[in-house]
Amino acid sequence: MDTRLLLLADSRLPAGGHAHSGGVEPAATAGAVTDLASLSDFLAARLSTAGLVTAALAAASCSFAHSSRDHAVVRAGLGGQLHDHGGEGGRDGEGLWRVLDAEVDARTPSPAQRTASRAQGRALLRVARTTWPHPALDALAAHSPRDHAVVRGGPREQLHDHGRWGGGPHHPVVLGAAAAAAGGTPRQAAAIAAYGSVTGAASAAVRLLGLDPLAVQQALAVLADDVDAVAARAAAEPDDWAALPAVSAPGLDLLAELHLRSEVRLFES
Template sequence: MSRAALLVLADGRFPAGGHAHSGGAEAAVEQGRVRDAGDLAAFCRGRLHTTGLTAAALAAAAAHGHDPLALDEAADARTPSPALRAVARRLGRQLMRAARATWPGPELDALAAARPRGAHQPVVLGLTARSAGLAPLDAAYAAAYESVGGPATAVVRLLSLDPFEATAVLARLAPEIDRIAERAAAAAHGTVDGLPAASAPLLDITAEAHAARRGRLFAS
């Protein structure tokens, strides 16, 4: 196992398309729920413990070796918003392209063939980690960090927030990211049906409105 592969996978410059998405932060800024670093911290914490946990568990389960098609169906069931399901599949398709170029393998090829329009991004992320020789815990870390790193980066652009403040938010969340990743990796040893299904209804609601909004900076 090369731990450096985790750094490549989690790097914001990895060409997986995440830079075009705010994880719901743009809608939160528009509605006045995120105005400063304190609000960003609350937003990221809420996202980490809900959709972040769910994504991390799906990723860890894929890295563990669970059937990716069953996990893709489980991801669908855990994503009530049609807009967010579409986003997850678009991101999954983009990540799949990058993953097959970087760490090619038969399992990635099989999932790409079975889901030509894209599987859910956390499932692809976990399978990518597996192809890179990483452990389920590594996949969980990548997904958990992504759940907060994306919104933090987006808010820097949306509010012209001091990037030092945004980075400090992420640093202070580190112990909670540890706990979420460990919980997700432990859940991956169980059944697909037993994986966490934490949700954030407000993110689902605002995602639908955001998808129809003209002039948005981010795709989601």
């Protein structure tokens, strides 16, 4: 893998990831993740659900970021994405970024998880634009007001809550575009997303539960083949955003919502 992509996958990437536990903190609070065995199960389930969805969305975003450099390609090859979407935002690349972002919203019923995804998307966008300037990242930034700056559009926009697109683009969308900006393929974007879906949570568990970091590293190594398989599957999805995986994890959804209401929170999510 190229060094540029290693930089993007690195946990020391200054994009705020260290403050997100991927559900491990509320799971630990609930007594559901307590030791290495329960952490391993948690990571495997996270990978198969949220990890797969994130990886597929990141791959789609990467693919679109590569093609959106040329608007002609967008119209010819991907304009069809909008036929089913009422022409929201026009048929340009920026309108399509909004559609892809809405695809993340639709797969993220938990408001707490949407907020966490947008916070991480904003942070990643900042570092990615500084590091690998790319028109796709500019397009994402141009339409990303913060949480409180409610996007006011037509009547339909007013029906939607502040979370839609407001608050910055979703993390997998930015991750895919950043991977493209760093010269990566959709398969590589999916790999970084799938990898991050377990490493961030594992690192949080080490900090929260005082688990042996060597044992946790070994548990991640055991998962490595599964991470690759999820990435391969995610990248092999057809180029139809509506059909991308939408595997839910009701437990993660509930934990994310409970987390926001707990008295003491060390992690954002």
